[in-house]
Structure formats: C-alpha cells, structure tokens
Amino acid sequence: MTTYYYVLASQKFLLEEEPFEEVLRERRRDYQEKNKEIDFWLIKQPAFLEAPPLASVKAQCPQPSVAVISTNQQFITWLKLRLEYVLTGEFEAPSDTIPNPLASLSSVA
Structure with missing residues (x-):
C-alpha cells in the first residue's frame, strides 16, 4: 500500500477564490525542469471521502469539494x-474502503 497525503477544500474556494491554477502550473514546470515524475493530482469530488474512516473529514468540508493528493508529504505541508x-490528512490505498486513491465522484474530473 501507498500513503497518500491530501489538502481538501471547497471547489469554490480552491478553484475560484485562490490563484491555485498558477501554483499547480509552477509546480509542474519545476518538476519538468528537474525531470521529476509528477506525484500530485487535483481531484474534484474525491471518492476517497466516501470511505467510512473519512466520514468526519467529509462532514467538515463544504461540498462540492476538491483535493490535491500527493505521495509527497512535504508538498502537502507546503500547500497547507x-x-x-x-483540511489536510492522509490515507493508505489501495484498500478495501479506498480501492482507487485518485477516483472522482464527478463525471468530469
């Protein structure tokens, strides 16, 4: 199993009120310059929030939500x-409750 770290927020806040697209674009450019494999993903309506252990996290976040998921804990700490x-946290996947860590409940992810 792999540990995934996340930053979770409302879509309105992260995608409309924050200049977040610029942050991701700059991070992607930095990774390309360093020939580093991308280890972060933006997921609208992340399915991992449906896992019973994360029900309290989902309840704390305005819906619809969006998450940045990464295997790089330092990147998530920097975003926070x-x-x-x-909200920030972590989970392990694949598991019985989270078979696909990057799955979305949205038809357009």
Whole structure:
C-alpha cells in the first residue's frame, strides 16, 4: 500500500477564490525542469471521502469539494502553509474502503 497525503477544500474556494491554477502550473514546470515524475493530482469530488474512516473529514468540508493528493508529504505541508481554510490528512490505498486513491465522484474530473 501507498500513503497518500491530501489538502481538501471547497471547489469554490480552491478553484475560484485562490490563484491555485498558477501554483499547480509552477509546480509542474519545476518538476519538468528537474525531470521529476509528477506525484500530485487535483481531484474534484474525491471518492476517497466516501470511505467510512473519512466520514468526519467529509462532514467538515463544504461540498462540492476538491483535493490535491500527493505521495509527497512535504508538498502537502507546503500547500497547507500557503493556503487557508483547507483540511489536510492522509490515507493508505489501495484498500478495501479506498480501492482507487485518485477516483472522482464527478463525471468530469
């Protein structure tokens, strides 16, 4: 199993009120310059929130939600420090309750 770390927020906040697209674009450019494999993903309406152990996390976040998921804990910590009004956490997958860590409940992810 792999440990995934996440930053979770409402879609309105993260995608409309914050200049977040620029942050992801800059991070992607940095990874390309360093020939580093992308280890973060933006997921609208993340399915991992449907796992029973994460029900309390889902209840704390305005819906619809969006998550940045990464295997890089330092990146998620950096995002948390840069952004306000976000939740952070971690989970392991694949598992019985989270078979696909990058799955979305949205038809357009």
